[in-house]
Amino acid sequence: MSEDILVNVTPQETRVAVIEQGSVQELHIERARSRGLVGNLYLGRVARVLPGMQSAFIDIGLDRAAFLHVGDIHGYRQGSGSDAARPIEKILQEGQPLLVQVIKDPIGTKGARLSTQISLAGRLLVYLPQDPHIGISQRIENEAERDHLREMVERARPADEPGGFIIRTVAEAANERELANDVAYLRALWSAIQDTARSARAPALVHEELSLALRVLRDMFGDETRRVIIDSRETHQRASAFAERFMPEKVARVEHYVGERPLFDLYSVDAEIERALSRRVDLKSGGYLIIDQTEAMTTVDVNTGAFVGARNFDDTIFKTNLEACLAIARQLRLRNLGGIIIIDFIDMDTSEHRDAVLAELNKALARDRTRLSVNGFTSLGLVEMTRKRTRESLAHVLCEPCEVCAGRGEVRTAQTVCYTILREIVREARQFNAREYRILASQKVIDLFLDEESNSLAMLGDFIGKPISLQVETAYAQEQYDVILK
Numbered sequence: 001m002s003e004d005i006l007v008n009v010t011p012q013e014t015r016v017a018v019i020e021q022g023s024v025q026e027l028h029i030e031r032a033r034s035r036g037l038v039g040n041l042y043l044g045r046v047a048r049v050l051p052g053m054q055s056a057f058i059d060i061g062l063d064r065a066a067f068l069h070v071g072d073i074h075g076y077r078q079g080s081g082s083d084a085a086r087p088i089e090k091i092l093q094e095g096q097p098l099l100v101q102v103i104k105d106p107i108g109t110k111g112a113r114l115s116t117q118i119s120l121a122g123r124l125l126v127y128l129p130q131d132p133h134i135g136i137s138q139r140i141e142n143e144a145e146r147d148h149l150r151e152m153v154e155r156a157r158p159a160d161e162p163g164g165f166i167i168r169t170v171a172e173a174a175n176e177r178e179l180a181n182d183v184a185y186l187r188a189l190w191s192a193i194q195d196t197a198r199s200a201r202a203p204a205l206v207h208e209e210l211s212l213a214l215r216v217l218r219d220m221f222g223d224e225t226r227r228v229i230i231d232s233r234e235t236h237q238r239a240s241a242f243a244e245r246f247m248p249e250k251v252a253r254v255e256h257y258v259g260e261r262p263l264f265d266l267y268s269v270d271a272e273i274e275r276a277l278s279r280r281v282d283l284k285s286g287g288y289l290i291i292d293q294t295e296a297m298t299t300v301d302v303n304t305g306a307f308v309g310a311r312n313f314d315d316t317i318f319k320t321n322l323e324a325c326l327a328i329a330r331q332l333r334l335r336n337l338g339g340i341i342i343i344d345f346i347d348m349d350t351s352e353h354r355d356a357v358l359a360e361l362n363k364a365l366a367r368d369r370t371r372l373s374v375n376g377f378t379s380l381g382l383v384e385m386t387r388k389r390t391r392e393s394l395a396h397v398l399c400e401p402c403e404v405c406a407g408r409g410e411v412r413t414a415q416t417v418c419y420t421i422l423r424e425i426v427r428e429a430r431q432f433n434a435r436e437y438r439i440l441a442s443q444k445v446i447d448l449f450l451d452e453e454s455n456s457l458a459m460l461g462d463f464i465g466k467p468i469s470l471q472v473e474t475a476y477a478q479e480q481y482d483v484i485l486k
Helices: 143-156 176-199 212-220 233-246 248-253 269-276 313-335 351-365 394-398 414-431 443-450 454-464
Strands: 003-009 013-020 023-031 041-050 055-059 066-069 097-104 113-115 125-128 134-136 164-167 204-207 225-230 254-256 280-282 288-293 297-303 339-344 372-377 383-387 437-441 468-472 481-485
Touching: 003 212, 003 233, 013 212, 013 269, 023 212, 023 269, 023 313, 023 394, 041 176, 066 097, 125 176, 134 143, 143 164, 143 176, 176 204, 212 225, 212 233, 225 233, 225 248, 233 248, 233 254, 248 254, 269 313, 269 394, 288 313, 297 313, 313 351, 313 394, 351 372, 414 437, 414 443, 414 454, 414 481, 437 443, 443 454, 443 468, 454 468
Parallel strands: 003 225, 066 113, 134 164, 225 254, 297 339, 437 468
Antiparallel strands: 003 013, 013 023, 041 055, 041 097, 041 204, 055 066, 097 113, 125 164, 280 288, 288 297, 339 383, 372 383, 437 481
């Protein structure tokens, strides 16, 4: 299956869309004011060590301190070396400078997550300067090819090189010269980073990851990519130079878009973004999904909707669930949903149908570049899965909590607000001897006081022995009110 990658560049943000079979499968957005931090290296300072959590907060110069767990300290997980099995309070001290790498962007109220196990990604290889191991991507399955690649990297690695490499999936058809060039580039980059770190004062940024447009070429431009279309001349020139250096055979597939119509309009990407921000996803059969994203997890509910099967209800349910598998896999990529994901398929009576739906879901998820795990059906008939979360979801990038409902998705009724105001006036009357009470509220609340709740308001006025007046505040939301004492 071939794909096109669209890159839309403005001074404020860069947007990338992956198009397969005419539809958008992935969206990536990077804004100039809030570029992602994953891959960046910082010379940080230990701000606080937490023995109870076996973690530490590291000041890397951001608004929030970043988080380092003992398991992400180099030498700890391997079970050998000076830091193996030692508690974090014996490894780090407050005020200590530390070279760290961001492995997860800040998400919500959580700071960035760090590691001292450095890795530098190239086009074909990932360099591990602290680990002599040579690993190979699990997606390269041919054993002869794996052995051949390992031998070529061993020959390209200098005899005095203490570091190791992970061979990426895109290196499957690479030759020895290309691998040697990547080895040389990554070693030179690490040397420059070390020089910068030695002269820097913590906290300081010592290496910044590539921009989104160049990461697309490095990480996503594979053999199945027909072309990368970029609508910025300057970005196209940088991308072409990058491709010329690391993948000269693919330079011709990096194209500059010069049409008058906006690139994303040409492929209806903006309309797809709007749909990706909705809770409801309609299926072609008439069924639909409801996707709810919370702090703890994401839930996906599958419904038959208007779909009626040709033969019987069981057949209808089975076909809807099969179609939902493709839609769910696409929505996870499109919305960049991560963490715990619970899928509530329509209940199926036969184990054969459940097994077929699970197989279809795994097949649909196979093209996902993000690491994930599907745990199958639970005793309640739900499918549990996890998808690695390294950056904000599409909704968190583009949206913010509603000022009216504070992100709840609902507001208290006008009647509830009326009764809250009446109780507030009773409290105020018992504490203060005011001459008059004035209620400031939204039009809908005031209308209710003048109509259905007029008797309640009159009874309260008689009870406290003071006049109560009403005033509409057009700028107030339905839940907002004030009680003014005169």
